[in-house]
Every structure is written in C-alpha cells, then in structure tokens.
Amino acid sequence: MIRRSDLQPLDAPRFWHALWWCAWIAVLVASLIPMPRVDLDVAHGDKWLHVAAHATLAGYAWMLFRAGASRVVALGALVAFGVTIEALQAWLPWRSADAWDIGANLLGTLTGCVLAGTVLGGALRRVDGYLFATRGAIE
Numbered sequence: 135m136i137r138r139s140d141l142q143p144l145d146a147p148r149f150w151h152a153l154w155w156c157a158w159i160a161v162l163v164a165s166l167i168p169m170p171r172v173d174l175d176v177a178h179g180d181k182w183l184h185v186a187a188h189a190t191l192a193g194y195a196w197m198l199f200r201a202g203a204s205r206v207v208a209l210g211a212l213v214a215f216g217v218t219i220e221a222l223q224a225w226l227p228w229r230s231a232d233a234w235d236i237g238a239n240l241l242g243t244l245t246g247c248v249l250a251g252t253v254l255g256g257a258l259r260r261v262d263g264y265l266f267a268t269r270g271a272i273e
Contacts, residue, residue, distance in 0.1 A: 140204035142197065142259065145266035150258060154194050158215070161187045165219045168228040181238040188216055188242025189249065196250030197258035212243050 141147040164187075173179075191212055199205040216239030224231035249255075 136204070140199055142200055144259065144262045146262060147198075149266075150198055150262065154191075154198055157191055157194065161191065162215075162219065166222060166226060166229065181234060184216075184235050184238035185242035185245060188212065188239045189246035190242075191215075192243040192246025193250040193254070194246070194258070196247055197255055209243065209247065213240060216240060216243065 136151060138147055141151060144150055192209060195208040195212060196205065199208050217236055219239070220231045220233075220236050223229035223235075
C-alpha cells in the first residue's frame, strides 16, 4: 500500500499517483492487444517505442516517489513489468516476444531515471503547482 509519505510533497499526490497507474495500464494494453504491423522509418523504431514508454514510466516514478525504499520498489516493479510483458507476449499468437524488447525496456527505465536526475526532474512539481496550487489541493 502506498502511503502519502511515500510520495513527493505535491498539491495533488493522489491524482498524480492515479495517473501513473493509468500510464502503466496504457503500456500494458498497448503491449498485449493485437496491433497492425507498422514499419517506422527509423532503424529499430519499435525498440525506440519501448525505450520511450519505459523512460516515461520510470521518469514519472522518480518524480512521484520520494528517494528511498518506495522509489526503489517502484522502479524494481517497472523492471519486472518490462520482463513480464515480453513473457506474456510469448503466449499470444498475435504478438511476438523478443529479448531485444526486454533490453529496450530496461534501457528505457535507466534513461528515465537519468533524465529525472536532471533539470527535467522538477517537471511534475512545476505542473502540479501550476494546475493545483491556485485552486487548492486534491487529496
């Protein structure tokens, strides 16, 4: 169970936590539903989509959770999620599992953590302050 003390001091921490879970669900659904084959004009384009999705989830987790055990657990869960998605895809006839996708998921998680350690890491607080500070907090 996530306690409010596990989250960064935001004006609407539960809103941002719920939105993070919605992002997880979106990645899960997009990873498991039948999708038309799309050829991207970028080398290894599908791998870059994996990197982007997991970097977004990891960067968001870094900004959402306080440093410490809750952040480590969230990021560990994201690593397990990336591996589990590929395992599930192996069982679906309309999807294909790929070890390179697992690598791209892990690279995305690492990239999200690194980027969140830069000036980009304050983005969630800035957006939270802009959206909720003047209107009152959402519990």
